[in-house]
Amino acid sequence: MRKTDQSRTFLPLVWYGVMGFLLLGYILLPFVRTVLEALRAGDGYGLLNFHEFFSNPNQWTVAKNTILLGVSMVVTCGTIGILLALYMTFLCSRFKKLIHILLLSPMMVPGVITVIAFIQLYGESGVVTKAIQYALQLPSAPFVFQGYGAILFVITYTQYVYFYLNVYVALKYMDYAAIEAARSLGASWLQIFRDVIWPVIRPAVLTSVIITFASGVSAFSAPNLIGGGFKVLSTQIVRSKANNHMEMASVQVVVLFAISVTVMLLVRFYSRRFGSIAADRSQPAVPEGMRRGWLAVVGRIVVLIQILLILLPIAAIIYLSFVSTSSIMQDIFPRSFTLENYLTIFRKKRVLKPLINSLQMSVMAVAAGLVLTVPSAYLIVRRGGRAEGILRFALMLPSAMPASLVAINLINAFNQKSLFAFGQVLIGGYYIIPIAYVITALPMLLSSNEVAIQGLHPNLEEASRSLGADMGNTFVRIILPNIAPGIMAGGILIFIRMIGEYTMSALLYGVHNRPISISIITNMQEYNVGISLAYGVIVILICYLSLALIFRLDDRRFL
Amino acid sequence: MSDVILKNISHSYGAVRVLDQIDLTIRGGEFFTLLGPSGCGKTTLLRILAGFIRPTEGEVWIGDRDITALAPEKRNMGIVFQNYALFPNMTVKENISYGLRVRKLPAEERKRRCEYYTELAGLKEYEDRRIQELSGGQQQRVAIARALVIEPQMLLLDEPMSNLDVALRVKMREEIRAIQRKVGITTLFITHDQQEALSVSDRIAVMRDGKVLQTGTPGEIYDAPNQEFVADFVGFSNRFGGRLVRPEQMQLKRDGEGVPVEITDIRFGGMYYEYRVRSQEGEYRVLELNRGNASQKWKRGDTGVLTVLTEGSGANA
Ligand SMILES: Nc1ncnc2c1ncn2[C@@H]1O[C@H](COP(=O)(O)OP(=O)(O)O)[C@@H](O)[C@H]1O
Numbered sequence: 001m002r003k004t005d006q007s008r009t010f011l012p013l014v015w016y017g018v019m020g021f022l023l024l025g026y027i028l029l030p031f032v033r034t035v036l037e038a039l040r041a042g043d044g045y046g047l048l049n050f051h052e053f054f055s056n057p058n059q060w061t062v063a064k065n066t067i068l069l070g071v072s073m074v075v076t077c078g079t080i081g082i083l084l085a086l087y088m089t090f091l092c093s094r095f096k097k098l099i100h101i102l103l104l105s106p107m108m109v110p111g112v113i114t115v116i117a118f119i120q121l122y123g124e125s126g127v128v129t130k131a132i133q134y135a136l137q138l139p140s141a142p143f144v145f146q147g148y149g150a151i152l153f154v155i156t157y158t159q160y161v162y163f164y165l166n167v168y169v170a171l172k173y174m175d176y177a178a179i180e181a182a183r184s185l186g187a188s189w190l191q192i193f194r195d196v197i198w199p200v201i202r203p204a205v206l207t208s209v210i211i212t213f214a215s216g217v218s219a220f221s222a223p224n225l226i227g228g229g230f231k232v233l234s235t236q237i238v239r240s241k242a243n244n245h246m247e248m249a250s251v252q253v254v255v256l257f258a259i260s261v262t263v264m265l266l267v268r269f270y271s272r273r274f275g276s277i278a279a280d281r282s283q284p285a286v287p288e289g290m291r292r293g294w295l296a297v298v299g300r301i302v303v304l305i306q307i308l309l310i311l312l313p314i315a316a317i318i319y320l321s322f323v324s325t326s327s328i329m330q331d332i333f334p335r336s337f338t339l340e341n342y343l344t345i346f347r348k349k350r351v352l353k354p355l356i357n358s359l360q361m362s363v364m365a366v367a368a369g370l371v372l373t374v375p376s377a378y379l380i381v382r383r384g385g386r387a388e389g390i391l392r393f394a395l396m397l398p399s400a401m402p403a404s405l406v407a408i409n410l411i412n413a414f415n416q417k418s419l420f421a422f423g424q425v426l427i428g429g430y431y432i433i434p435i436a437y438v439i440t441a442l443p444m445l446l447s448s449n450e451v452a453i454q455g456l457h458p459n460l461e462e463a464s465r466s467l468g469a470d471m472g473n474t475f476v477r478i479i480l481p482n483i484a485p486g487i488m489a490g491g492i493l494i495f496i497r498m499i500g501e502y503t504m505s506a507l508l509y510g511v512h513n514r515p516i517s518i519s520i521i522t523n524m525q526e527y528n529v530g531i532s533l534a535y536g537v538i539v540i541l542i543c544y545l546s547l548a549l550i551f552r553l554d555d556r557r558f559l
Numbered sequence: 560m561s562d563v564i565l566k567n568i569s570h571s572y573g574a575v576r577v578l579d580q581i582d583l584t585i586r587g588g589e590f591f592t593l594l595g596p597s598g599c600g601k602t603t604l605l606r607i608l609a610g611f612i613r614p615t616e617g618e619v620w621i622g623d624r625d626i627t628a629l630a631p632e633k634r635n636m637g638i639v640f641q642n643y644a645l646f647p648n649m650t651v652k653e654n655i656s657y658g659l660r661v662r663k664l665p666a667e668e669r670k671r672r673c674e675y676y677t678e679l680a681g682l683k684e685y686e687d688r689r690i691q692e693l694s695g696g697q698q699q700r701v702a703i704a705r706a707l708v709i710e711p712q713m714l715l716l717d718e719p720m721s722n723l724d725v726a727l728r729v730k731m732r733e734e735i736r737a738i739q740r741k742v743g744i745t746t747l748f749i750t751h752d753q754q755e756a757l758s759v760s761d762r763i764a765v766m767r768d769g770k771v772l773q774t775g776t777p778g779e780i781y782d783a784p785n786q787e788f789v790a791d792f793v794g795f796s797n798r799f800g801g802r803l804v805r806p807e808q809m810q811l812k813r814d815g816e817g818v819p820v821e822i823t824d825i826r827f828g829g830m831y832y833e834y835r836v837r838s839q840e841g842e843y844r845v846l847e848l849n850r851g852n853a854s855q856k857w858k859r860g861d862t863g864v865l866t867v868l869t870e871g872s873g874a875n876a
């Protein structure tokens with residue numbers, strides 16, 4: 001009779017064992033390895049490497065640049081993201097859904113491709129640059145698209161989405177009646193923002209600050225491709241690794257980690273001083289009259305510019321992908337169209353391979369990530385005990401780790417035979433990239449699975465049990481079908497993020513698993529710009545199709 | 560049909576004791592109601608019966624079989640949840656046949672039973688609808704049919720009316736009662752609504768703070784509450800001459816034997832008049848059936864005498 005009770009705890013125990021083994025072997029111990037590597041001093045351990053780092057003025061500059069980039073990104077992304085969210089909530093009336101999706105779309109284009117597209121527009125031989133030069137009859141390019149300003153411009157364009165989406169969602173819980181009340185009491189718009197709106201969106205803003213700062217300090221594509229003399233930690237880490245200075249790479253990645261965690265903790269500490277405010281919305285519609293006036297006009301112009309900025313690079317990259325490389329390089333407005341770039345990709349196995357690799361590795365990562373996080377999320381949501389708390393903490397850890405840290409950890413742990421890889425050397429092999437993808441995907445997958453499972457009332461499982469279905473049957477027939485849409489939507493989102501992943505790929509790829517992002521860059525550097533752009537268009541296409549699939553599966557996500 | 564016996568059941572969530580030594584026997588085939596205010600432990604008791612929680616102490620028996628440790632899927636109990644818990648990924652028909660499919664019953668038998676209970680619940684024309692396309696009342700019928708189709712030992716209903724509007728509640732409770740009579744199944748019905756409990760039950764157990772205060776037929780509970788809480792919970796009662804007396808068991812007269820009172824307020828309830836009266840000792844409510852013009856004679860400020868009409872065996876106040 002007690003058997004059922006035992007099996008209830010036995011299966012979870014097995015699961016915790018498996019998860020413990022994997023999390024220990026692939027996240028915790030590799031991180032310890034990196035720290036030890038950073039502390040290595042001759043035959044012993046010490047702060048020698050750190051001393052070397054901090055006594056070198058160049059390294060200081062790199063660290064300062066990194067922080068500068070993080071902070072300026074928070075400022076620019078915060079300003080644009082919050083303004084757009086306010087406009088969309090209070091002022092936008094026509095084509096709201098379409099504009100909203102357009103505003104979210106930069107998230108769906110891999111960073112590498114965005115940077116390439118920007119280079120095609122604003123770079124030395126970019127369309128916009130040449131157009132201005134031609135129009136004004138200048139002897140040379142009117143500006144140099146490189147360095148701090150260029151990086152900030154490109155990253156802001158993609159990363160404002162966090163602020164925008166988080167604030168937009170928070171504003172859904174805004175009580176419009178409070179705004180009306182404040183207005184009737186004679187408050188100005190600025191006062192209304194400060195006293196009524198800000199308290200509601202503050203938690204969302206603080207979360208966005210953390211995410212945006214973290215992605216700013218660990219940004220790699222833009223600094224790497226258009227950084228010029230502006231060096232940041234993430235680019236130096238790749239360089240140290242390429243020069244086989246694993247000790248220096250480890251120091252740099254630990255410093256990067258420290259910067260990002262410090263800011264995260266500071267913001268958390270600051271935000272704990274405020275409770276979250278969740279007002280019930282008493283009035284479903286925005287009060288009339290708000291939509292008129294000069295604010296609305298200014299907002300509309302900002303949105304138009306933003307959408308133009310979003311669409312221009314994509315249009316350019318699609319357009320140029322149908323032009324031969326020589327025409328791209330020589331003509332101001334290339335007009336000789338050809339399918340040559342695409343044909344090359346699909347005809348030559350060697351050229352097609354990176355695309356296949358990336359598709360395979362991303363799908364693998366999503367599948368493995370789901371296998372690991374679905375049962376974990378289920379146990380965490382339904383049991384919620386101490387063991388589940390620890391499991392959740394461990395699974396969320398990678399969200400505090402910059403991508404380059406994850407990669408360096410793996411290199412340090414698996415560049416030799418490892419117990420956790422069953423005696424294999426993983427570095428240089430095919431699976432190391434999908435493994436890295438899985439690790440970074442765990443937090444997001446876990447969260448989206450948790451949301452899906454929380455949406456499933458526990459009564460459904462009980463109803464199924466009472467009707468005679470055992471736990472296994474209930475899982476397959478009731479739980480899985482009902483959480484599948486949410487889980488798949490989360491999985492596809494990860495797939496989109498991984499298909500063009502660049503930072504970890506750059507640190508971990510080898511001859512067998514060269515991903516598309518690397519090929520996009522090498523083709524570009526080898527003057528096969530056409531191929532590079534065609535790759536980009538194919539990836540964008542894949543991403544947008546995946547996005548469409550997300551909307552079909554889970555139509556409330558993002559909206 | 561076997562009796563269902565709860566023997567000395569106690570349950571604690573952590574350190575909080577929510578059920579305290581419950582002893583109940585639900586007789587085979589009867590419609591038994593647990594009545595009590597929200598939070599008194601009704602759902603917990605139902606979940607113990609269904610097997611979703613093991614009681615901290617005590618045993619659950621069906622006939623001469625101890626099922627305390629039996630897994631829920633082996634208990635063969637039909638449950639209608641407060642929120643119905645219909646499977647959103649299935650149609651009406653698929654919901655109803657679910658219990659038969661997991662039991663791997665032959666297709667022939669499945670079809671026969673499904674048709675019977677679909678018909679019984681009045682769902683014939685909705686068979687292929689999705690759950691989201693049903694009204695609250697229809698969803699409840701699906702939940703009932705789904706629970707009955709497995710021909711369970713017992714039917715458990717946890718506040719099934721709480722998501723319905725008032726008019727529908729009365730209709731559905733009549734329907735549930737009719738279906739129960741027809742199928743003849745032992746039923747445990749949970750509610751916090753005394754009217755509902757009184758009108759449908761064979762027997763009622765009144766609960767408070769994890770204890771059963773009184774068990775009896777609706778008549779016994781109403782007419783002879785064994786304590787003040789029970790009396791108040793199943794309707795208003797006056798404390799009159801040291802006893803609990805229902806308003807309709809009292810009579811107002813112009814003169815004669817009785818306690819002198821003054822009428823402070825009169826309310827018209829259609830079928831009846833309700834008088835608020837005051838004596839030296841306190842205030843009372845008196846109900847009088849509306850028999851045409853009989854009530855015309857009383858006005859606010861009138862004085863009269865108050866007597867107890869029927870000598871109920873009411874508990875001492
Ligand atoms: N899973 C639980 N954990 C802790 N306390 C619970 C849990 N479920 C119910 N309770 C508490 O037990 C008491 C009885 O709850 P319940 O059986 O749901 O009462 P009822 O159904 O009569 O409203 C309540 O005080 C409730 O807060």
Ligand SMILES: [Mg+2]
Nearest residue numbers: 601602603718
């Ligand atoms: Mg309840």
